[in-house]
Amino acid sequence: MDDVSILGVATLSKKFGGVTAVQDVSLEVPRGGILSIIGPNGAGKTSLLNMISGFYKPDTGRVVLDGQNITQKKPSDIAALGIGRTFQNIALFSGLTVLDNLMLGRHVRMKAGVLSSVIYWGMAQKEDIAHREAIEEIIEFLKLQDLRKQPTAALAYGLRKRVELGRALANDPKVLLLDEPMGGMNQDEKEDMARYILDVNQERGVTVVLIEHDMGVVMDISDKVVVLDRGRCIATGTPDEVQRHRKVVEAYLGTSKSGGRV
Amino acid sequence: MFHRESGVFKTTYSADMALYPLPIAKWTVAVLALIFVVIVPLTVHEYYLSILNLIFIAIVGALGLNILVGYTGQISIGHAAFMSVGAYTAANLAVRLDLPFWITLPAGGLMAAAIGVIVGMPSLRIKGLYLAIATLAGQLIIEWTINHVPAISGGAQASIQVDRPSLFGFSFNTQGSLYFFLLFFAVVAIVATLNLVRSRIGRAFVAVRDQDIAAEIIGIDIYRYKLLAFAISSFYAGVCGVLYTYYFGIANYEQFQLIVSIDYLAMIIIGGLGSVLGSILGAIFVTLLPIVIRILMENVGSLFFTTAEMANVISGLRLGAFGGLIIFFLIVEPEGLNRLWRNIRSYFRVWPFSY
Numbered sequence: 094m095d096d097v098s099i100l101g102v103a104t105l106s107k108k109f110g111g112v113t114a115v116q117d118v119s120l121e122v123p124r125g126g127i128l129s130i131i132g133p134n135g136a137g138k139t140s141l142l143n144m145i146s147g148f149y150k151p152d153t154g155r156v157v158l159d160g161q162n163i164t165q166k167k168p169s170d171i172a173a174l175g176i177g178r179t180f181q182n183i184a185l186f187s188g189l190t191v192l193d194n195l196m197l198g199r200h201v202r203m204k205a206g207v208l209s210s211v212i213y214w215g216m217a218q219k220e221d222i223a224h225r226e227a228i229e230e231i232i233e234f235l236k237l238q239d240l241r242k243q244p245t246a247a248l249a250y251g252l253r254k255r256v257e258l259g260r261a262l263a264n265d266p267k268v269l270l271l272d273e274p275m276g277g278m279n280q281d282e283k284e285d286m287a288r289y290i291l292d293v294n295q296e297r298g299v300t301v302v303l304i305e306h307d308m309g310v311v312m313d314i315s316d317k318v319v320v321l322d323r324g325r326c327i328a329t330g331t332p333d334e335v336q337r338h339r340k341v342v343e344a345y346l347g348t349s350k351s352g353g354r355v
Numbered sequence: 356m357f358h359r360e361s362g363v364f365k366t367t368y369s370a371d372m373a374l375y376p377l378p379i380a381k382w383t384v385a386v387l388a389l390i391f392v393v394i395v396p397l398t399v400h401e402y403y404l405s406i407l408n409l410i411f412i413a414i415v416g417a418l419g420l421n422i423l424v425g426y427t428g429q430i431s432i433g434h435a436a437f438m439s440v441g442a443y444t445a446a447n448l449a450v451r452l453d454l455p456f457w458i459t460l461p462a463g464g465l466m467a468a469a470i471g472v473i474v475g476m477p478s479l480r481i482k483g484l485y486l487a488i489a490t491l492a493g494q495l496i497i498e499w500t501i502n503h504v505p506a507i508s509g510g511a512q513a514s515i516q517v518d519r520p521s522l523f524g525f526s527f528n529t530q531g532s533l534y535f536f537l538l539f540f541a542v543v544a545i546v547a548t549l550n551l552v553r554s555r556i557g558r559a560f561v562a563v564r565d566q567d568i569a570a571e572i573i574g575i576d577i578y579r580y581k582l583l584a585f586a587i588s589s590f591y592a593g594v595c596g597v598l599y600t601y602y603f604g605i606a607n608y609e610q611f612q613l614i615v616s617i618d619y620l621a622m623i624i625i626g627g628l629g630s631v632l633g634s635i636l637g638a639i640f641v642t643l644l645p646i647v648i649r650i651l652m653e654n655v656g657s658l659f660f661t662t663a664e665m666a667n668v669i670s671g672l673r674l675g676a677f678g679g680l681i682i683f684f685l686i687v688e689p690e691g692l693n694r695l696w697r698n699i700r701s702y703f704r705v706w707p708f709s710y
Binding site: 211 | 368372547550553554555556559564565569570571572573575576583587629
């Protein structure tokens with residue numbers, strides 16, 4: 094693993110029964126960059142993220158984070174190694190407040206065991222306060238100050254997406270996997286989210302892997318784009334290169350009968 | 356009226372994270388302490404103290420079950436069996452090795468926790484109804500084992516007599532002294548639970564309940580936390596069983612049959628899942644219910660039935676009222692007594708204004 098890429102995926106494949114979700118996908122995520130994964134529905138984008146975050150075990154291939162092979166590790170261990178993740182369908186802990194959701198994002202960085210938790214006053218409280226400071230920084234960063242004690246179930250859609258981003262950030266990840274962070278948002282909310290993603294990337298120095306359907310956003314903010322179609326990687330390159338790639342155009346628009354230009 | 360957040364500004368994180376972040380907290384706690392430590396034991400009749408004692412024991416068990424069912428979202432129909440594990444562990448240690456309660460009590464809890472983890476292992480694979488059946492099997496297996504292995508059950512009628520607990524030569528052998536003994540453990544259990552659920556561990560439990568997949572991805576080892584929930588919850592149950600044993604002066608498997616598991620589930624459902632106050636209210640409610648029904652029946656029922664018939668009617672009516680109330684609560688207020696209390700409180704928060 095070189096210094097240029099922080100996360101590497103090599104010949105990763107996954108089958109569900111007879112369906113091949115991902116086939117021989119390899120990609121390198123540039124350190125400190127934003128890499129977007131695009132492709133039509135069912136192309137295997139989310140399956141790929143699920144394998145990186147350890148939720149699916151790949152049939153073949155491997156995932157390497159910062160020189161360390163994480164292919165067979167448990168999701169919770171992978172999170173501790175520095176991979177944060179948001180979900181396509183928001184998966185916040187709806188019974189808890191925004192603050193508690195964010196504190197949970199920091200779970201792996203905290204240590205309090207059962208005994209010190211039960212006693213609380215002393216060690217566990219000190220730890221909670223120390224980490225609360227880091228959480229407050231994220232609250233400020235994402236402008237969630239007035240929502241701290243709100244149960245997440247009551248929040249508007251766009252806000253919940255933002256809280257989820259915060260929860261992933263709370264872990265101080267090296268790499269952030271965002272699964273359609275702008276799905277279902279209006280133009281204003283999308284612009285806000287795009288700004289947050291750029292800030293996360295530039296100010297906090299987090300490498301971002303993004304799945305997104307809005308091509309405008311993808312082409313604007315990505316350093317590198319990977320295109321998947323039916324489980325295979327069909328193109329990789331800068332946004333410009335990918336846009337002109339023949340196979341990409343075919344995947345999105347199909348081929349004309351003459352087999353020529355669209 | 357007095358309980359107002361308005362004008363309370365917190366300037367430190369510890370103030371913001373306090374269990375009871377209002378200035379009036381000091382007074383509330385002081386008044387409660389005065390009532391329970393001084394006024395009640397001085398004024399209340401022995402018979403009613405015995406009811407309070409039963410409530411204190413039930414609170415410990417209900418809190419434990421709520422950690423598992425209400426906070427972690429797993430289910431157990433085997434909690435009475437975990438209580439019996441604690442009870443027989445303590446009774447055997449007390450009788451055979453002559454150990455004092457401050458050793459047998461945690462020992463009973465730890466043994467129940469170990470058994471609880473084993474019974475909870477299916478939770479790693481199955482959820483909901485299937486887990487319920489698996490823990491039901493646990494209940495029946497433990498019940499059978501205790502009943503049929505004389506080494507555990509002490510032979511005759513599967514019961515072991517134990518002496519009342521004593522500390523520094525003082526024996527807790529009256530309802531009045533047992534009151535303080537049990538009050539102490541109920542308070543410890545309440546404070547411990549309040550702390551647990553606001554800590555890192557408690558947050559992780561709720562995460563497992565609300566979104567187990569997301570919990571795993573953000574770094575919570577859900578298998579570990581499910582088993583931990585079973586362990587902690589069974590520890591409470593074990594302690595609860597030990598307290599029953601010392602309270603009655605006997606460990607007897609008949610106190611820990613399946614129906615008791617159901618009673619405790621009823622407590623937390625009626626009181627409110629995932630709430631400490633709910634566990635307490637539920638424990639009070641379910642303990643008082645049969646007593647209230649009996650008193651009512653004795654006064655009203657004697658007009659219609661003979662004394663011999665009454666015993667049957669009361670036990671039947673108790674079960675009927677029980678089932679009816681659970682259904683009533685599930686329909687009217689699924690969040691239980693705790694929710695009702697919060698509604699009343701938020702009404703008075705701004706009283707006498709409507710907003």
